[in-house]
Amino acid sequence: MKRRLWLKKEVIWFTALLAILQIVTVSVSAAPLKPTAKPIKIGMVVWLTGSAAANGARAKVAAKIAVEEINKAGGIKNMGGVPLEIVFYDSQTNPPKALNASEQAITEGAQVIIYSVMSQELLAAMVANERARIFSLNCASAASEVYQRRFKYVFGTWPAAEVISESTVNLFDWLVKDKGLRVNKIVLVSNGTPYADGIIGGCLEPLKKKGHNVVDMVKYDAAATDLTPTVLKIKGLEADVVMGAGLQSDAALFHRNCYEQGFSPYITGYGTWLLEPKLAELLGPEIMGWMETRLIGTDTQAPGLKVQAYETFFVKFEPRMKVESPGNDPKGKGGAEAYYTVYVLKEMLEIAKSAEADKLREAAFKLRYPRDRVPIATISDLNWDEKGRVHGLTMVGVQWRNKGASRISVWPEDISTGKLELKGVKK
Numbered sequence: 001m002k003r004r005l006w007l008k009k010e011v012i013w014f015t016a017l018l019a020i021l022q023i024v025t026v027s028v029s030a031a032p033l034k035p036t037a038k039p040i041k042i043g044m045v046v047w048l049t050g051s052a053a054a055n056g057a058r059a060k061v062a063a064k065i066a067v068e069e070i071n072k073a074g075g076i077k078n079m080g081g082v083p084l085e086i087v088f089y090d091s092q093t094n095p096p097k098a099l100n101a102s103e104q105a106i107t108e109g110a111q112v113i114i115y116s117v118m119s120q121e122l123l124a125a126m127v128a129n130e131r132a133r134i135f136s137l138n139c140a141s142a143a144s145e146v147y148q149r150r151f152k153y154v155f156g157t158w159p160a161a162e163v164i165s166e167s168t169v170n171l172f173d174w175l176v177k178d179k180g181l182r183v184n185k186i187v188l189v190s191n192g193t194p195y196a197d198g199i200i201g202g203c204l205e206p207l208k209k210k211g212h213n214v215v216d217m218v219k220y221d222a223a224a225t226d227l228t229p230t231v232l233k234i235k236g237l238e239a240d241v242v243m244g245a246g247l248q249s250d251a252a253l254f255h256r257n258c259y260e261q262g263f264s265p266y267i268t269g270y271g272t273w274l275l276e277p278k279l280a281e282l283l284g285p286e287i288m289g290w291m292e293t294r295l296i297g298t299d300t301q302a303p304g305l306k307v308q309a310y311e312t313f314f315v316k317f318e319p320r321m322k323v324e325s326p327g328n329d330p331k332g333k334g335g336a337e338a339y340y341t342v343y344v345l346k347e348m349l350e351i352a353k354s355a356e357a358d359k360l361r362e363a364a365f366k367l368r369y370p371r372d373r374v375p376i377a378t379i380s381d382l383n384w385d386e387k388g389r390v391h392g393l394t395m396v397g398v399q400w401r402n403k404g405a406s407r408i409s410v411w412p413e414d415i416s417t418g419k420l421e422l423k424g425v426k427k
Contacts, residue, residue: 039085043105050093058334066342095124119143119195143194165202167395189244280404288404298395300376310375
């Protein structure tokens with residue numbers, strides 16, 4: 001009898017133990033699994049030294065902020081919450097060095113490349129990621145040649161030269177037809193880089209079709225230390241308007257040589273020709289004051305332009321810049337573009353559910369990135385064509401004021417922050 005009771009008790013205890021184990025097993029299985037996969041590694045090839053180092057410093061800080069935010073919000077959710085990791089590689093503002101940086105990133109395991117470099121650097125560097133079948137995003141180069149090569153794995157988040165050319169021509173047409181600017185002769189000027197040639201070359205035929213008189217297209221060496229011969233040639237052509245594209249250093253030299261030769265045409269341009277804050281410092285108030293009402297350019301960012309996504313970004317970006325890149329003007333180029341590029345990549349990864357290049361390529365064609373999340377000027381949600389060019393970005397016209405102390409967006413008028421001034425310009 002005692003033996004039967006003992007066996008019964010053992011059965012009861014054993015059954016209870018099984019029940020407890022089942023509960024524990026179910027509880028553990030139902031618990032959310034933390035991602036165990038390695039982070040997706042982004043190699044960012046960026047100009048950290050050289051003539052464009054200020055732009056690169058902004059891009060680096062902005063990209064870091066974006067990665068931190070994405071990881072804090074749960075990483076790539078459609079891939080089980082896999083986080084992002086970003087490593088920076090210095091292009092040194094030099095094409096061969098940019099290629100070396102891209103190759104180093106790939107050797108060290110980068111699964112995606114983000115380029116924040118000049119056009120000539122990108123043209124050299126993107127060969128590496130194409131050969132290795134690594135997907136890449138370009139957030140700084142405008143050269144048409146980047147997309148004319150038809151590489152499979154190079155997509156842009158910065159407008160191609162065709163978009164910039166079209167906006168520049170439309171801005172100029174507005175000055176002539178709506179604002180009464182009288183122009184007899186136009187000279188197009190390029191510093192000979194792929195970036196500048198693409199933009200200025202793209203202006204030629206549209207200007208002619210609109211009935212404007214382009215008398216010459218002049219090129220100079222971006223590394224020149226004296227552009228007086230170029231200025232005298234253009235002055236001899238009796239140009240009313242110089243429409244040019246170049247880098248910050250040669251832009252400042254060109255304006256200074258114009259001042260020294262007493263040549264004051266109406267100048268339209270793009271990007272670092274006119275809109276980088278550093279240009280005013282390089283020229284000084286005397287030259288800026290002499291040229292200011294004749295300086296207007298197109299850009300995707302304009303001081304005072306009410307782009308909510310930019311304002312949201314800048315609140316986070318400015319204090320980080322003061323810590324990580326003190327003395328660097330946070331309103332210059334590089335930051336906003338890099339920030340939203342990381343978010344574009346995030347959305348592509350969500351669609352692709354993979355960092356594999358072909359899947360990301362297909363994801364890029366499917367993505368419609370909301371314009372209200374883009375911290376630069378847009379006309380629609382962003383989408384990408386078969387060449388990898390982004391569509392939906394637009395340019396705004398900006399004019400210097402107050403001897404270089406301020407820049408005002410003047411075109412399109414419905415989003416402008418001030419009225420155009422044509423003081424000192426022939427009408």
